[in-house]
Amino acid sequence: MTAFESRLKSLKTLAGAHQTFDTDAVPATPHALFERWFDAAVEARVSEPQVMTLSTVDPDGAPDARSVVLLNMDAQGWHFAANAASPKGRQLTHRPEAAITFYWPATAQQIRLRGKVARLSDEACRADFMARPERSRASILIGRQSQVLNSQDDLRHALHEQLARVASQPELVSPHWGMYALAPHEVEFWQSDAERRFTRLRYVRAGSGANASWERSLLWP
Numbered sequence: 001m002t003a004f005e006s007r008l009k010s011l012k013t014l015a016g017a018h019q020t021f022d023t024d025a026v027p028a029t030p031h032a033l034f035e036r037w038f039d040a041a042v043e044a045r046v047s048e049p050q051v052m053t054l055s056t057v058d059p060d061g062a063p064d065a066r067s068v069v070l071l072n073m074d075a076q077g078w079h080f081a082a083n084a085a086s087p088k089g090r091q092l093t094h095r096p097e098a099a100i101t102f103y104w105p106a107t108a109q110q111i112r113l114r115g116k117v118a119r120l121s122d123e124a125c126r127a128d129f130m131a132r133p134e135r136s137r138a139s140i141l142i143g144r145q146s147q148v149l150n151s152q153d154d155l156r157h158a159l160h161e162q163l164a165r166v167a168s169q170p171e172l173v174s175p176h177w178g179m180y181a182l183a184p185h186e187v188e189f190w191q192s193d194a195e196r197r198f199t200r201l202r203y204v205r206a207g208s209g210a211n212a213s214w215e216r217s218l219l220w221p
């Protein structure tokens with residue numbers, strides 16, 4: 001075993017406080033259970049529980065994933081913001097489907113979602129952009145996200161330029177800024193357990209729109 005491997009193996013995984021998960025006493029929708037778990041995670045001081053992994057696929061079918069921030073959760077789904085011209089934005093335009101994963105170490109919980117992704121209204125995109133601080137708006141206006149950067153000086157210069165634009169045109173909105181919502185067809189709640197009897201509860205959507213209901217199943221861990 002290499003020294004690195006042995007350092008890795010000395011670390012404890014799922015060291016958080018196991019929560020009681022009574023799968024007979026859950027709400028009818030994954031939205032309500034998510035909110036319940038999220039509030040408990042905040043209470044348990046999970047660090048940055050709003051950060052989630054967003055997985056997409058590129059036009060060749062190859063997976064891609066990165067962290068994004070959860071901005072809202074409602075009947076439309078789990079909301080996040082991204083630049084439509086970025087790799088993830090282009091991947092979502094090409095194939096508007098994604099997976100979202102949360103892992104909350106302090107409560108030893110994982111939540112997984114899969115579903116279609118829709119861009120929200122122009123008004124919602126604009127409102128999210130305008131609510132951001134000037135520096136964040138300037139950074140978005142630079143664009144070119146994930147393209148090769150030749151030097152940090154180029155970034156400083158571009159930011160300086162866009163900050164000046166934002167100051168002189170406070171109503172300026174990036175045409176590429178997008179608010180998106182993933183509407184899940186499947187949501188799984190995973191709870192660790194001291195005796196390794198991990199509890200997994202999956203909600204699967206049946207029907208759509210106003211007729212949607214959720215079927216629940218336990219899964220083998």
Ligand SMILES: Cc1cc2nc3c(=O)[nH]c(=O)nc-3n(C[C@H](O)[C@H](O)[C@H](O)COP(=O)(O)O)c2cc1C
Pocket residue numbers: 051064065066067068069070080081082083086087088089145146
């Ligand atoms: C904690 C954290 C939160 C992030 N939140 C966002 C976000 O909400 N939206 C976003 O576009 N990028 C966010 N990023 C940056 C992305 O992870 C990623 O680096 C960037 O969007 C480029 O991704 P892409 O090349 O797949 O398009 C965040 C990064 C971290 C580490």
